[in-house]
Amino acid sequence: MSDNFDYRSVANQVLATEIEALQQLDQYFNHDFCRACEMILANKSGKVVVMGIGKSGHIGRKMAATFASTGTSSFFVHPGEASHGDLGMIESGDIVLAISNSGESSEILALFPVLKRLNNRIISMTGNPQSNMAKLADIHLQMTVPKEACPLGLAPTSSTTATLVMGDAMAVALLQARGFTAEDFALSHPGGALGRKLLMKLSDIMHSGDALPKVQPNALVRDALLEISHKGLGMTAVVEGDDQLVGIFTDGDLRRILDKRIDIHSATISEVMTRHPTVASPNLLAVEGLNLMQDKRINGLMLVENGQVVGALNMHDLLKAGVM
Incomplete structure (x- = not known):
């Protein structure tokens, strides 16, 4: 049957x-x-x-x-x-x-x-x-x-x-x-992947201090590439004074300037950087940071307080933290 x-x-x-x-x-x-x-x-x-x-x-x-x-x-x-x-x-x-x-x-x-x-x-x-x-x-x-x-x-x-x-x-x-709210929900779900998604802030997983990639505006593109390679985030902040953010330079920017045949040994980063990049507060929930990056279709994010760069992270950091 x-x-x-x-x-x-x-x-x-x-x-x-x-x-x-x-x-x-x-x-x-x-x-x-x-x-x-x-x-x-x-x-x-x-x-x-x-x-x-x-x-x-x-x-x-x-x-x-x-x-x-x-x-x-x-x-x-x-x-x-x-x-x-x-x-x-x-x-x-x-x-x-x-x-x-x-x-x-x-x-x-x-x-x-x-x-x-x-x-x-x-x-x-x-x-x-x-x-x-x-x-x-x-x-x-x-x-x-x-x-x-x-x-x-x-x-x-x-x-x-x-x-x-x-x-x-x-x-x-x-x-x-x-x-x-989502924060209230997280208080009763602190364990496992759900708790990580709801309780974790960007400040918990950001790269800061010596691990933060940054260069001055007058740095050569070549030097910026070395900083990107050394810090491993696929980007660097461009700062002046007391780490005030003036721009960002990413792997994607590099591909674009190579298409334009710009000499990386003579051009300064201020000539080719992206001004007014998407930034976030380090106090933002990690899941909100993920949503922001997906909405803007970017792979990295600079974290800023009062205009000063305090941290950076990329999609790989969110993946390792279990947010994705």
Whole structure:
């Protein structure tokens, strides 16, 4: 049977069913959705405690993690464990986000009286607006799907996808409402490549001091080429006085002057340098520096403070630092 079974056809059916479910989800981004976001946003001291059982629990764990990494303090509590002691993790100022497609999960409903007594506000997220969880919650978020992708209608598929998207929509809406920035995001992601991209500044990877390529305006092109070769960045700053930047000379400039048959042994660098080059602050985030270089289609960047060259770097430095 496996030789003749059309796996791709089934996969496409699943995709079509779940896309249909998501296309209908926008009707539930309504007044109640806005109320829920406003409730969470106004809750300055408490956390969002996410609960769910079974597949809804798996989605709930991801939802809590997304909230936490985007500025909404949150954690997941398993309803079964909550009944046996973990309820102590929930404080009176917390908002409980309870997830169940049927809205009748007994493990969650059993906690409602205690949560009400603790003065916890409850947001339920279900596919059944007539369910007990929907009626007992302070705010109900509906996410009914036309059908599950499972042909038996039993395995949560479309409903869990819709729940995940609803959670992502809330997290991103809250992120934007509170003005959460890339720097804020980086504080909760300090490890790995993501942390390097978001936390690292150009000053962390720039070449400075004796490693900084620079020549005076009256230097011969030949001498500038020696400086470029010695420092290995494919460019040199042209400075005067207290390292005030007046121009830059790169490998690309060299190719252009050779095409013009300029004598590198007699011409000065001020005659052939690029004036008013693209520069950046050393305090710029490395990822922003990368974007700047890509936008300007340049391979090197001089870092300047108050007109004074303090550092330089190229694409290879960003690559080695794990920013690219």
